[in-house]
Amino acid sequence: MNAALAGTGGLIRLVLRRDRILLPLWVLLLAVLPASYASTFAGLYPTQAERAGYVAGTAANPSIVALLGPVYSDSIGALAVQRSGMLLLIVALISLLTVIRHTRTEEEAGRRELLGATALGRHAGLTAALLVTYAADLLLGLIAAAGLVAADLPVAGALAFGAALTVSGWVFASIGGLAAQLTTGAGGARGIGLALLGLAFVLRLAGDAAEAAGGSGWLSWLSPLGWVERVRAFADERWWVLLPGLALTVLAAALAYPISARRDLGAGVLAPRSGPAVAAPGLASPLALAWRLHRGLLLGWAIGAAALGAILGSVADAAGQAVGDNPKLAEIMARLGGTAALSDAYLAGVMTIVGLAVAGYGIQAALRMRAEETAGRAEPVLAAAVGRTRWLGGHLLLAAVGPVVALAVGGVAAGLTYGLATGDVSGQVPRLLGAALVQVPAVWVLTGLAVLLSGALPRAAGASWAGLAGCFLLGQLGAVLELGQWALDVSPFTHIPRLPGGEVMVLPLLVLTVVAAVFAGIGVLAFRRRDVPVT
Amino acid sequence: MDTSIAVSGLVKNFGRVRALDGLDLTVRTGEVHGFLGPNGAGKSTAIRVLLGLLRADAGTARLLGGDPWRDAVALHRRLAYVPGDVTLWPNLSGGEVIDLLGRLRGGLDPARRAELLDAFELDPRKKGRAYSKGNRQKVGLVAALASDVELLILDEPTSGLDPLMEEVFQHWVRQAKREGRTVLLSSHILAEVEALCDRVTIIRNGRAVESGTLAELRHLQRTSVDVELAGPPGRLADLPGVHDVRVDGNRIRFDVDTPALDGALRYLTGIGVRSLTCQPPTLEQLFLRHYEGAGR
Numbered sequence: 001m002n003a004a005l006a007g008t009g010g011l012i013r014l015v016l017r018r019d020r021i022l023l024p025l026w027v028l029l030l031a032v033l034p035a036s037y038a039s040t041f042a043g044l045y046p047t048q049a050e051r052a053g054y055v056a057g058t059a060a061n062p063s064i065v066a067l068l069g070p071v072y073s074d075s076i077g078a079l080a081v082q083r084s085g086m087l088l089l090i091v092a093l094i095s096l097l098t099v100i101r102h103t104r105t106e107e108e109a110g111r112r113e114l115l116g117a118t119a120l121g122r123h124a125g126l127t128a129a130l131l132v133t134y135a136a137d138l139l140l141g142l143i144a145a146a147g148l149v150a151a152d153l154p155v156a157g158a159l160a161f162g163a164a165l166t167v168s169g170w171v172f173a174s175i176g177g178l179a180a181q182l183t184t185g186a187g188g189a190r191g192i193g194l195a196l197l198g199l200a201f202v203l204r205l206a207g208d209a210a211e212a213a214g215g216s217g218w219l220s221w222l223s224p225l226g227w228v229e230r231v232r233a234f235a236d237e238r239w240w241v242l243l244p245g246l247a248l249t250v251l252a253a254a255l256a257y258p259i260s261a262r263r264d265l266g267a268g269v270l271a272p273r274s275g276p277a278v279a280a281p282g283l284a285s286p287l288a289l290a291w292r293l294h295r296g297l298l299l300g301w302a303i304g305a306a307a308l309g310a311i312l313g314s315v316a317d318a319a320g321q322a323v324g325d326n327p328k329l330a331e332i333m334a335r336l337g338g339t340a341a342l343s344d345a346y347l348a349g350v351m352t353i354v355g356l357a358v359a360g361y362g363i364q365a366a367l368r369m370r371a372e373e374t375a376g377r378a379e380p381v382l383a384a385a386v387g388r389t390r391w392l393g394g395h396l397l398l399a400a401v402g403p404v405v406a407l408a409v410g411g412v413a414a415g416l417t418y419g420l421a422t423g424d425v426s427g428q429v430p431r432l433l434g435a436a437l438v439q440v441p442a443v444w445v446l447t448g449l450a451v452l453l454s455g456a457l458p459r460a461a462g463a464s465w466a467g468l469a470g471c472f473l474l475g476q477l478g479a480v481l482e483l484g485q486w487a488l489d490v491s492p493f494t495h496i497p498r499l500p501g502g503e504v505m506v507l508p509l510l511v512l513t514v515v516a517a518v519f520a521g522i523g524v525l526a527f528r529r530r531d532v533p534v535t
Numbered sequence: 536m537d538t539s540i541a542v543s544g545l546v547k548n549f550g551r552v553r554a555l556d557g558l559d560l561t562v563r564t565g566e567v568h569g570f571l572g573p574n575g576a577g578k579s580t581a582i583r584v585l586l587g588l589l590r591a592d593a594g595t596a597r598l599l600g601g602d603p604w605r606d607a608v609a610l611h612r613r614l615a616y617v618p619g620d621v622t623l624w625p626n627l628s629g630g631e632v633i634d635l636l637g638r639l640r641g642g643l644d645p646a647r648r649a650e651l652l653d654a655f656e657l658d659p660r661k662k663g664r665a666y667s668k669g670n671r672q673k674v675g676l677v678a679a680l681a682s683d684v685e686l687l688i689l690d691e692p693t694s695g696l697d698p699l700m701e702e703v704f705q706h707w708v709r710q711a712k713r714e715g716r717t718v719l720l721s722s723h724i725l726a727e728v729e730a731l732c733d734r735v736t737i738i739r740n741g742r743a744v745e746s747g748t749l750a751e752l753r754h755l756q757r758t759s760v761d762v763e764l765a766g767p768p769g770r771l772a773d774l775p776g777v778h779d780v781r782v783d784g785n786r787i788r789f790d791v792d793t794p795a796l797d798g799a800l801r802y803l804t805g806i807g808v809r810s811l812t813c814q815p816p817t818l819e820q821l822f823l824r825h826y827e828g829a830g831r
Contacts, residue, residue: 108625274628275631283634284639285639289635375622377624383586385639
C-alpha cells in the first residue's frame, strides 16, 4: 500500500466511531423522505389526470420550481423527486460539513498532530474523511432508491434519483476536502464551502425559475445542484448528466491532495494575518468580546439573507404571471384576489423558509457561548471581575439581535427585487420587511431553546438543532402526513401570520416572544447556579 | 498572620467521582504557597472552586475574606488567574487578550505590561491560533502579572515554558512576593517549588496529605543510612521507625523515620560503627512517596 495512505483504515474506524450516532441518523432520516413523499402523492393524486392538474397548477409554477427544482413528468415518482429537491441541497451541505469536521477541525484542535506522529500517511486524514462521507452518500442513495422501489415505482427512476442524491453529496464532500486545505481555521474553510454551495443553489434557483417562466435555464447548467436534477428521474432518465458531477468530485479531490501533501501541518494556503499589539479602547467588556466573536457570523448571515431574499423576491412576480397565463387558474386566482395574491402566497411561503434558515443562525449564535465554555475560553473571563449574567448577556444580546438584522436585510432585499419587478419599490420594501420581521418571535423561540439547554442541560445543548430539524420536518411533512393540528402547533412557525397578504395577529407573536423569554430566562438562571465548565 | 485562602473539609463530586474529599488548605497572606499533587489529584478542581466556577458540595472555602461563589465578581477584582492550559480566541491577537483580561479585572499597568512582554519575549501581534503552547501560556502570564492584584492563582503556569522563560517566571513571582502579593502556585516542577515556595500543600485523591514548610516536610521523612558495622546487625529491623533493612555481610543499608534516627544510631554504636553515611530525604523522594499509588 502507498505509504501516504498508511493508517487510513484505522482513521476510518475512528471517524465511524466518533460519528456512530450522527452518521446513521442523517443517512436514514434523509433516505426515507423520498419514499414517504411518493406514498403521499399516490394517496393525494391517484389518477394521472389529477396529477397533471397538480403539475400545471402548482408543481410547474416558477416559484415552486425555484425552491425545489423542475418537475419532469406527471408520474408519482417525478412529483416525489421534485418534492425531495431540497434533499439534494441538504445532502450536499451535510457532506461538506462532515468532511471539514474530520479534517480541518481536527487539525485546528491539534488532535491531528497527535495522530500525525504515529505511523500515519500524509493523505490518511483526508482520505478517511472523504471515503466515509462518500460511503455514507452512497448508502443514502441506495436506501432512498430501495424505498422508492418499495413504493412500487420503476427501478430505473429510483436508481436515477438515488444516484442524484449520492453525486450531490460526493461533489460537495470533495469541495469540503479542498476548502479544508485552504485556511488555517475550520470556520474559514466552512465559509468557503458554504459560499460555493450557496452559489450553486442560487445559480440553480435562478436558472430553473427562468426556465419554468419560459426562458433559458443555462444558469442551472453552471451548478452541480442543477446537474443532478437534470438526470430527470422517473421521466426520461439521462444518465450521462451524472458525469459532470462525478468529474467535479474527482477534480476537487485531485486538487486537494497535492495541497495537502505540500503544506505544513496546521497551515493553510491563505496565510493568517497578524493583529494589533494593543487592544482598541472599546474591547473592555464581555459585550465587546462577544461582538468580536459574533460579528463575522452576523456579516455572513446578513450577506446570505440578502442574497436569498433578493433571489426569492425576484422570481415572485414571475410566479404570479405564470399562473396568469393559465386561463382557468387565473379565474380562480382572480376570485381569490388576483395574481398578486398568488405572488403574496409564494412570498409568505418564502419568508417561512428564510425564517427557518435564520433560526439556524439564532441557534448557532446561542451555542457560541457553549462553545466558549467547552473550549476553556469562558474560564479566564469568568475568573476576571465578570459575573455569569454579564458574560451570558453579551452572547444572548447578539444571539437575539443578530437574527433580527439578518431577517431585516433579507426582507428589504426581497422587497427591492420584487418591487423592481412590479414597479412598486416604495410599497413592497416595507411590506416584505414586515413579512420578514414577523418571523422574529419564532426564531427567538428556537434561540431561547438553545440558551435553555446550554444553561440547564449543557451536555444536550446540541439537541437545539433537533428542534430546528423538527420545525423544518413539521413544516415540510406535517400537512402531507395529515398530522393533527396539535402536532403542527408544536412548531413556533405554525403560529406566525402568513405575510404578506395574510392577517396580522399580534397575540401569537406576543405569546411566542414570552415563551422565548422564559426559555432564555430559565437558561440564564440555571447557568448562574451550575458548575463551569461542564464538558 | 492574616490568611488569604482558608479551605476546610471541601468536598466536590462529579457524578459518582469524588474529586475533592475533605480538602484542607490554608494560604497565608504574602506567602508563595506551593500546591502539589499527581495528575488528577484535584488541584484544578480546588482552584476552580476558589474561583467560584465550581460549587462545592460540602465544606467551607474563604478567599480574601469573602465567599468564592457568592462574592465572585468583587473578589475577582483582587486576583488574577492563569489556567494550566491557556486557550485563546483564534481571531484575537495576544495583545488584545492581555488587554481584555486586564480591563475585565479592573485595569492593568501599561508599563509593567510592556516590561513583561519584553521579558517573556512575546510577540503580541500574533493571532490566538498562531501561538504555540508555551506562548499561549505566556499570554496568560503577562495578563495576570501585569495586573495590580493582591492574589495570584497560578495553575501549572509554566507548563510548556523553556528553562530561560522559567527563570523569567521565577523572577516575576519573587517580585510579586516582594510587593506583598500572595501566590498560590500549583506545580509539578520541584526545582520551581523549592526555589519559590514558602510553604507547600501536597494533595492526593482530593485530600491534603502534607502541609507545611519544606524544612518541616523534610523532617517528617525518612533518612537513608549506609553503615559498616563491627559485628552482625542483630535485631536492627525490629527497632521502631526502621524500614527496608538490606544486609550485605557487615554492610547494612536501611531507611529510618527522622524522629527515630537517634535511637537507631545508639543501637548501631553499641555494635560498633566502622563507617557511616546518612542521607537526608531529597524532595524527589518526598514527593514520589506521596505520588506513588495515587488514584488507587
